[in-house]
Amino acid sequence: MVPLSTFLDLTFTGLVIGAIYALFALGYTLVYGVLRLINFAHSEVFMWGSFGAVWAMTFLGSRPNMAWPAAVGLLLVALVVAMAVSGGVALVVERVAYRRLREKKAPPLVALISAIGASFMLSELMGLRDRVAGWVGLDGVLAPYLRQARENTAFVNPLPNVTVLSAGGFEIRSNQLIVLVGAVLMMIALDQFVSRSRLGRGVRAVSQDPEAAALMGVNQKQVVQLTFFIGGLMAGAAAVLYLIHIPVTRYNVGFILGIKAFTAAVLGGIGNIRGALVGGLVLGLVENYATLFGLESSWKDVVSFLLLVVVLLFRPTGILGESLGKARA
Amino acid sequence: MRSIVKLAAPAAAAALLLAACGTTGGDDTSSGSSAGSSGGSCPDGISIGFFGALTGPDANLGVNIDNGVKLAVDQHNQKSGACQVKLEPYDSQGDQNQAQGLAQKAASNTKLVGIVGPAFSGESKVADKVFADPEVNLVHITPSATNPSLAENGWKTFFRVLGNDATQGPAAAKFITGTLKKQKVYVVDDSSEYGKGLADIVRKDLGAADVKDNTVQKGQTDFSAVVADIRASGADAVFFGGYYAEAGLLVKQMRDAGLSNDQVAFISDDGAKDDGLVTAAGTDAANGAYLTCPCLPPDKAEGSFVEDYTKAYNTAPATYSAEGYDAAKILLDGISEGKVTREDLLSYVKTYDKPGVTKQLKFDDKGEPSSVSVWAYKVDGGKIVADQEINS
Numbered sequence: 001m002v003p004l005s006t007f008l009d010l011t012f013t014g015l016v017i018g019a020i021y022a023l024f025a026l027g028y029t030l031v032y033g034v035l036r037l038i039n040f041a042h043s044e045v046f047m048w049g050s051f052g053a054v055w056a057m058t059f060l061g062s063r064p065n066m067a068w069p070a071a072v073g074l075l076l077v078a079l080v081v082a083m084a085v086s087g088g089v090a091l092v093v094e095r096v097a098y099r100r101l102r103e104k105k106a107p108p109l110v111a112l113i114s115a116i117g118a119s120f121m122l123s124e125l126m127g128l129r130d131r132v133a134g135w136v137g138l139d140g141v142l143a144p145y146l147r148q149a150r151e152n153t154a155f156v157n158p159l160p161n162v163t164v165l166s167a168g169g170f171e172i173r174s175n176q177l178i179v180l181v182g183a184v185l186m187m188i189a190l191d192q193f194v195s196r197s198r199l200g201r202g203v204r205a206v207s208q209d210p211e212a213a214a215l216m217g218v219n220q221k222q223v224v225q226l227t228f229f230i231g232g233l234m235a236g237a238a239a240v241l242y243l244i245h246i247p248v249t250r251y252n253v254g255f256i257l258g259i260k261a262f263t264a265a266v267l268g269g270i271g272n273i274r275g276a277l278v279g280g281l282v283l284g285l286v287e288n289y290a291t292l293f294g295l296e297s298s299w300k301d302v303v304s305f306l307l308l309v310v311v312l313l314f315r316p317t318g319i320l321g322e323s324l325g326k327a328r329a
Numbered sequence: 330m331r332s333i334v335k336l337a338a339p340a341a342a343a344a345l346l347l348a349a350c351g352t353t354g355g356d357d358t359s360s361g362s363s364a365g366s367s368g369g370s371c372p373d374g375i376s377i378g379f380f381g382a383l384t385g386p387d388a389n390l391g392v393n394i395d396n397g398v399k400l401a402v403d404q405h406n407q408k409s410g411a412c413q414v415k416l417e418p419y420d421s422q423g424d425q426n427q428a429q430g431l432a433q434k435a436a437s438n439t440k441l442v443g444i445v446g447p448a449f450s451g452e453s454k455v456a457d458k459v460f461a462d463p464e465v466n467l468v469h470i471t472p473s474a475t476n477p478s479l480a481e482n483g484w485k486t487f488f489r490v491l492g493n494d495a496t497q498g499p500a501a502a503k504f505i506t507g508t509l510k511k512q513k514v515y516v517v518d519d520s521s522e523y524g525k526g527l528a529d530i531v532r533k534d535l536g537a538a539d540v541k542d543n544t545v546q547k548g549q550t551d552f553s554a555v556v557a558d559i560r561a562s563g564a565d566a567v568f569f570g571g572y573y574a575e576a577g578l579l580v581k582q583m584r585d586a587g588l589s590n591d592q593v594a595f596i597s598d599d600g601a602k603d604d605g606l607v608t609a610a611g612t613d614a615a616n617g618a619y620l621t622c623p624c625l626p627p628d629k630a631e632g633s634f635v636e637d638y639t640k641a642y643n644t645a646p647a648t649y650s651a652e653g654y655d656a657a658k659i660l661l662d663g664i665s666e667g668k669v670t671r672e673d674l675l676s677y678v679k680t681y682d683k684p685g686v687t688k689q690l691k692f693d694d695k696g697e698p699s700s701v702s703v704w705a706y707k708v709d710g711g712k713i714v715a716d717q718e719i720n721s
Contacts, residue, residue, distance in 0.1 A: 006561040013553030013586075064613055150384055152574055154608045161585055169560065171587045246550045246578060248609050250386075256548060291554040296544040298520050300554065 002292055005169035010288040016176045018284020019183035023238035024261035025276040027231030033207045033271035034227045040115040041093045043258025044122035045086050049236035050249040052085030053078040054155045055145050062156040071158035083236035090232025093118050127251035152250050155243040179241045186237050187277050269318030278319050371669050374440045376415035377660045381448025385422030387572050389603045391448050394472050396642055397653030398445045405661040425451040432456035436465040442674050443660040444469035450476035451522035461486045468675040472652035476526045480695040488692050490656050492623030492701030498530025500703035500719040501621040506538050513540040515564035519571030520544050528570030540564050552579045556586045566594040576601035577609025580618055590617035602648045612711035620706045626715035630686040655685035
């Protein structure tokens with residue numbers, strides 16, 4: 001029998017990684033809700049955000065275990081940079097890979113392929129950044145940011161990692177708590193934004209009925225841009241929280257993580273913001289709970305995708321069901 | 330004694346073959362007669378290859394070896410004016426799925442007479458079979474693939490210049506229980522040909538001291554379930570069989586979860602012995618980790634190797650650089666002595682017996698080195714330094 005402390009340990013760490021999946025999943029869910037398209041370049045939006053955070057820390061000279069005020073300040077800067085980079089990349093993806101196709105009323109499959117192309121392009125561009133910098137003669141100046149372009153790049157987390165709670169062999173560390181609380185706060189803020197603000201109402205309107213929304217004076221182009229941008233912002237935040245949890249990134253970090261986040265979105269009901277939260281947390285928990293049944297860690301993907309298949313068999317629209325427009329309290 | 334007889338037989342056979350060729354072919358006689366005289370010319374474009382990861386997730390290990398090989402080739406080309414040898418890179422990205430095609434590409438290159446590599450055990454399993462094909466018959470010396478079963482297939486073209494995991498595994502187990510005095514060891518592997526193979530040997534040798542096992546995937550980054558399980562098992566040491574990227578993240582997440590180095594020691598293997606481990610874990614978490622390796626500490630290498638390497642690359646030799654140099658040197662010595670066909674070079678390597686920078690280089694009939702040593706290394710202040718030799 002598994003001791004209670006281990007069960008709590010698995011539950012808590014499962015929620016931590018699940019919260020990151022959830023935040024990452026928002027980008028898939030929002031874009032799907034508005035455009036009925038899967039934005040496969042979203043994983044690279046996340047990856048670029050993670051590099052934004054890493055480079056901000058390198059630039060600012062972050063060191064491990066700094067004093068709290070300085071550490072929190074640095075981390076907030078990293079957060080802003082990562083969100084800005086991710087938001088920017090998401091806008092570029094929308095502009096380059098989607099807008100023309102939408103204007104020309106291309107079939108959805110074409111947009112899908114174009115997104116996958118954008119994903120490869122963005123990923124390899126990061127993996128080859130040393131050579132790209134070499135062509136323009138910046139490889140000397142930028143050397144600290146180009147080192148081993150295809151290898152792991154370390155994120156120097158300035159926060160001290162202290163024990164917040166310790167009881168009977170179960171521990172909660174400050175870093176884990178920051179990730180979990182940070183992710184949930186971001187999601188609540190987004191949920192409130194979409195369900196209460198004027199811009200959010202526009203997003204929901206386009207999602208429910210694009211033509212009626214246009215007739216009512218909603219600027220559809222703007223709403224689509226806004227959706228990509230918000231998804232990017234959330235991916236940037238997810239990237240910083242991911243780096244607090246796992247302090248390295250690389251050019252292809254978005255691939256597996258993107259599949260997980262996409263799974264979380266589908267599991268919870270794609271197009272549904274609260275569904276992304278539920279899906280992410282459930283996925284994180286299930287991955288960890290595989291250990292409870294004596295399965296080795298390498299089985300965790302088998303277990304989580306089995307769950308996805310089973311859930312979709314009985315609820316084809318996911319746990320909370322589809323549709324951004326209808327998801328309301 | 331027995332091994333000498335066994336070695337002598339194929340060597341004699343090869344000599345006969347050579348003599349037979351000499352009576353019929355024209356080209357072969359000239360190359361045969363120039364044997365021994367160094368500095369002679371050799372066929373235009375003659376090349377040796379390096380087979381291993383030069384890009385991809387585990388590229389650090391491959392690049393370290395490749396640098397050693399390059400150094401040997403450059404030195405050879407400088408010294409022996411007329412006999413210029415080319416180095417062909419075969420970049421496998423450490424990916425087993427690419428090994429077959431790449432090996433066939435190497436096999437069909439008629440100017441290629443020998444290979445250093447393949448670097449990893451997984452790709453070796455695929456590629457070595459291609460090289461051993463009697464039609465191909467391409468001699469290759471691996472400076473880093475340590476899976477013991479590679480030598481058990483009767484592949485006549487297989488050689489390696491370092492101890493295999495059948496020597497590393499028991500040495501690691503002995504180091505953990507004997508030197509570090511740990512009683513409860515949690516053994517994790519990355520399900521790779523190499524990581525699982527080595528971890529299984531360690532498991533067997535630890536016996537009752539192995540309290541629990543787990544496997545992870547290559548490319549996995551979140552190990553929280555593993556860490557929770559380590560804590561639950563009450564282990565006082567963790568052995569990880571695999572490569573540096575996963576090893577670094579695992580030790581980082583252990584330390585993050587409050588399992589300190591005093592409570593739970595972390596021991597890994599030669600695949601994890603790379604600065605990439607410290608990059609992934611950060612200096613604090615990596616400090617105190619032990620790494621076993623059937624490789625000589627680079628600064629213990631003989632002659633001017635360390636000096637030459639440092640001069641050429643502005644960095645000290647890293648894991649398997651010296652082994653890569655040695656492997657290349659054997660092939661280059663053969664070429665200098667006029668062994669410029671695949672057949673000749675193969676029989677030359679079989680009977681090779683000269684001091685290299687890492688050890689006396691000599692192979693038994695399976696292609697294993699006749700003398701091996703396993704060392705324990707330790708991460709200290711963010712650097713991997715030699716700790717002690719593990720006497721088996």
